[in-house]
Amino acid sequence: MSRLAVLLLxxxxxxxxxxxxxxxxxxxxxxxxxxxxPAPGQQILVEQLRSGIVSRLVLVALDGAPTPALTGVSxxxxxxxxxxxxxxxxxxxxxxGLDGDRAYFWRNRYLLSPAVQPGHFDAPALRAAxxxxxxxxxxxxxxxxxxxxxxxxxxxxxxxxxxxxxGARPAQQDGVWVSRDGSRALLLVQTRAAGFDLxxxxxxxxxxxxxxxxxxxxxxxxxxxxxxxxxPPVFAxxxxxxMQPEISDLSLLASGGVAALLLLAYGTWRIxxxxxxxxxxxxxxxxxAVALAFGFVHGITLGFGVTLIGEAVDYAIYLTRQTxxxxxxxxxxxRLWPTLRLGVLTSVVGFAAMLFSxxxxxxxxxxxxxxxxxxxxxxxxxxxxxxxxxxxxxxPITRAGDRAxxxxxxxxxxxxxLALATLAALIVFATHGGPLWEDDLASLSPVPRADQQxxxxxxxEIGAPDVRHLVIVAAPDAxxxxxxxxxxxxxxxxxxxxxxxxxxxGIETPDQYLPSRATQRARQxxxxxxxxxxxxxxxxxxxxxxxxxxxxxxxxxLAAARGQPLLDRASLAGTAVGQKLDSLLFARPxxxxxxxxxxxxxxxxxxxxxxxxxxxxxxxxxxxxxxxxQLLLLYRGEAVQLSAFGALAVLLLLALFLRPPARVVxxxxxxxxxxxxxxxxxxxxxxxxxxxTLFGLxxxxxxxxxxxxxxxxxxxxxxxxxRTVASLVVANLCTVIGFGVLAVSTIPVxxxxxxxxxIGALLSLVLAAAWxxxxxxxx
Amino acid sequence: xxxSLVRFAVALAAGLLLAPxxxxxxxxxxxxxxxxLAGQKTSKAxxxxxxxxxxxxEPLRSDGTLAYTAPDKLEKRTLAxxxxxxxxxxxxxxxDPGPDGGPRTLSLAAQPEIAAMVxxxxxxxxxxxxxxxxxxxVTLEGGPPAWTLxxxxxxxTVRKLVTAIRLIGKATAIETVEIRETDGDRTEMLIFEExx
Numbered sequence: 001m002s003r004l005a006v007l008l009l010x011x012x013x014x015x016x017x018x019x020x021x022x023x024x025x026x027x028x029x030x031x032x033x034x035x036x037x038p039a040p041g042q043q044i045l046v047e048q049l050r051s052g053i054v055s056r057l058v059l060v061a062l063d064g065a066p067t068p069a070l071t072g073v074s075x076x077x078x079x080x081x082x083x084x085x086x087x088x089x090x091x092x093x094x095x096x097g098l099d100g101d102r103a104y105f106w107r108n109r110y111l112l113s114p115a116v117q118p119g120h121f122d123a124p125a126l127r128a129a130x131x132x133x134x135x136x137x138x139x140x141x142x143x144x145x146x147x148x149x150x151x152x153x154x155x156x157x158x159x160x161x162x163x164x165x166x167g168a169r170p171a172q173q174d175g176v177w178v179s180r181d182g183s184r185a186l187l188l189v190q191t192r193a194a195g196f197d198l199x200x201x202x203x204x205x206x207x208x209x210x211x212x213x214x215x216x217x218x219x220x221x222x223x224x225x226x227x228x229x230x231x232p233p234v235f236a237x238x239x240x241x242x243m244q245p246e247i248s249d250l251s252l253l254a255s256g257g258v259a260a261l262l263l264l265a266y267g268t269w270r271i272x273x274x275x276x277x278x279x280x281x282x283x284x285x286x287x288x289a290v291a292l293a294f295g296f297v298h299g300i301t302l303g304f305g306v307t308l309i310g311e312a313v314d315y316a317i318y319l320t321r322q323t324x325x326x327x328x329x330x331x332x333x334x335r336l337w338p339t340l341r342l343g344v345l346t347s348v349v350g351f352a353a354m355l356f357s358x359x360x361x362x363x364x365x366x367x368x369x370x371x372x373x374x375x376x377x378x379x380x381x382x383x384x385x386x387x388x389x390x391x392x393x394x395x396p397i398t399r400a401g402d403r404a405x406x407x408x409x410x411x412x413x414x415x416x417x418l419a420l421a422t423l424a425a426l427i428v429f430a431t432h433g434g435p436l437w438e439d440d441l442a443s444l445s446p447v448p449r450a451d452q453q454x455x456x457x458x459x460x461e462i463g464a465p466d467v468r469h470l471v472i473v474a475a476p477d478a479x480x481x482x483x484x485x486x487x488x489x490x491x492x493x494x495x496x497x498x499x500x501x502x503x504x505x506g507i508e509t510p511d512q513y514l515p516s517r518a519t520q521r522a523r524q525x526x527x528x529x530x531x532x533x534x535x536x537x538x539x540x541x542x543x544x545x546x547x548x549x550x551x552x553x554x555x556x557x558l559a560a561a562r563g564q565p566l567l568d569r570a571s572l573a574g575t576a577v578g579q580k581l582d583s584l585l586f587a588r589p590x591x592x593x594x595x596x597x598x599x600x601x602x603x604x605x606x607x608x609x610x611x612x613x614x615x616x617x618x619x620x621x622x623x624x625x626x627x628x629x630q631l632l633l634l635y636r637g638e639a640v641q642l643s644a645f646g647a648l649a650v651l652l653l654l655a656l657f658l659r660p661p662a663r664v665v666x667x668x669x670x671x672x673x674x675x676x677x678x679x680x681x682x683x684x685x686x687x688x689x690x691x692x693t694l695f696g697l698x699x700x701x702x703x704x705x706x707x708x709x710x711x712x713x714x715x716x717x718x719x720x721x722x723r724t725v726a727s728l729v730v731a732n733l734c735t736v737i738g739f740g741v742l743a744v745s746t747i748p749v750x751x752x753x754x755x756x757x758x759i760g761a762l763l764s765l766v767l768a769a770a771w772x773x774x775x776x777x778x779x
Numbered sequence: 780x781x782x783s784l785v786r787f788a789v790a791l792a793a794g795l796l797l798a799p800x801x802x803x804x805x806x807x808x809x810x811x812x813x814x815x816l817a818g819q820k821t822s823k824a825x826x827x828x829x830x831x832x833x834x835x836x837e838p839l840r841s842d843g844t845l846a847y848t849a850p851d852k853l854e855k856r857t858l859a860x861x862x863x864x865x866x867x868x869x870x871x872x873x874x875d876p877g878p879d880g881g882p883r884t885l886s887l888a889a890q891p892e893i894a895a896m897v898x899x900x901x902x903x904x905x906x907x908x909x910x911x912x913x914x915x916x917v918t919l920e921g922g923p924p925a926w927t928l929x930x931x932x933x934x935x936t937v938r939k940l941v942t943a944i945r946l947i948g949k950a951t952a953i954e955t956v957e958i959r960e961t962d963g964d965r966t967e968m969l970i971f972e973e974x975x
Contacts, residue, residue: 137830140865140893141893142830143892143960146834146964172890172891174934178888182888545836547833
């Protein structure tokens, strides 16, 4: 192939990749990291994370000023935010904010109240209700209930609002929510943008901040007031804000460090394009391959994938560093290529296991890496010799590199001490007490622990839903879903009573906000006709001190309720309750789903057994915390399994290609040693291993296998030995710098991978040198 | 019963005071009264309550016992016509509706209307002027031997319901609590302290 043909082919390939990339869709949808056939609980978990009501809830606290000033800010803020296009709901406890809800419950109380049953409005029942009313009037709540009494002597609205509050009500001062100690005013805000729409959520947060600044500045007494926001939207936006600059700073630092090292090692800037061309080509090819194969590229694939093919920088170093100054690059190829090819093949085989992952995200990463590495090595093999025909002049540290080569040759004497160290690490690892893996999602989250704690504290103060246990009810249509939710709600409520085992504290069902049509009709049928009602009322009030005609509004309201049109989803439009209903009752491609939220589950296992005993395939009990932990376990289990398969495949490959078999040992032992010692160091340092450590170890194998192959291929007395070892040292320093920089990151994933790879790569080099053929480097 | 010495001159001065006391400038008689009240650590009393309401043709009557333990425990036990207990301990409000159902525990802070009523009596018994001032503008008529405290609610929520609360007492004992509501209804509670 002529040089021109090579360049044309390469250029055409890059152009094609660019074309594919220009048209691809980048997704940040978490469902790519769901198993391909998710359990219903996992599906619900991901839906809740993506767009559920919880993912849109912002908890707002105002502090730093006297309580009256804070409550003033709260009122002005709520007023300013009401009707903001980015926000769906703003509540600070003021009655005005709940007007829509109260009106809905008040107007429709007789269709909504479960107490409305045949006999509820007969004379004896009315008499009992009226006597209860007199007791209420005598009590300290008398001033509160007397206003609704003429319309609602049977107390339906009190029961409904009581159930709505769910027992937990935040403290109030000046009519707005405050913390128990009065140091904070509290608000709840729901963003319109769903959990995955970070731009939308960022705009919503900006709106809250602007509203707060204006509300604070309106009152000199509130000058010192501070705004504290928390909740999933805040975490998501803040993580992105924190991660973007941190990632770009660290990448810049790492690239700068690598570039400086290369300049130092080569003494010419021409090394830079050469070193980065294979990586860049590989990244483009990997992205395009994933876009073509999957139809979309996940954001995580892009971020991680480039890290995974970072070893491609080494390829150019091997080529340029191992070519003697002034000599044709091509002359180096016959010696370099077989080893390099095997090195890339090892990495490809190792990552190929990921292709079989049941998580789309993992499979994408596998494909990205394979395509990226293959293209990178191809560019190194065919394109670089064209662009860079002759070896670079020896740089200032070449002689230092040669000396390093001699030093590494001396490492051969450390072979047995290092083997002993590996054995010792293995023993430490094997006898490590306590759990091996970090399975607490919170510790893997980029959200600082202090922020997580603040979030929980505010959540408790404000009584915000901390949706964890859910019963999922599947049905063909909305009406059926509501009817089933009513039936199941009754059975679940029975489990909340002492007689039912007090397995939970309470439930929230969609039918509390919108009963099924059948139930609404039954309640209408339970309301007597006006004449009968009046007669019953007359009997019931006899001898009680109520003024005559006091209850005429009650009679009128009941007559209206008997004839009113049935409620549907439209009746709730624009209310907070409507939002709630939408989060508990929604359509799926295969039917409708009603969610019953469980509060205060005391015995999840017993509850699980009871629900399982119902043997109802349409009903599933879900613990979202357990589901997300389970998902992490699945990831980790699969990652371990795939890594094991990958390691096995790498061994087979080496056994197949390496002759004599002793060389397999020379390659495999240092790799295994590096992995074991690195894992042990991480285990001892952090107490646990995380899934990020595992990713790091995969990279250690990919990078380290190249070192081991090169060392194992050294021949005694070969004049190229010094250059080969020098190239390995430079490549290794690049890796250690590149990943060592990540180790300072505060983001758990970057820190985990960075430390693992930096330590593991260094160990790989030392161990590979120790296991090199005797006298290889020294000759 | 620790009745502190009362100075005539102070009582006179207090009687002359008409303007509502500002925090920084509490009239000496009010300070004196509050100190006297604060000196009493426990008290027990019987009460008779009558509630006059426009919607009823006759007042609602109830009676029972009151018990106070400094600084913030108060129990109102209604004995007739029906057993009902309302007890407050710090921020914890427990309503026991008697034979009709189990007791319910509420946070006082979450019930500003009830909190205001409770604080009127509890704050007075505790001699806690700062606590009273949090909810009310406090005016004193008379002096420690025989006094009338007029409490005018500050909070919007409470102001919608209650015009004023008047507490009439002698020395460290409250004798009458009168609550006037915005719609003209009123409640009158007569308190008979049990001798100790």
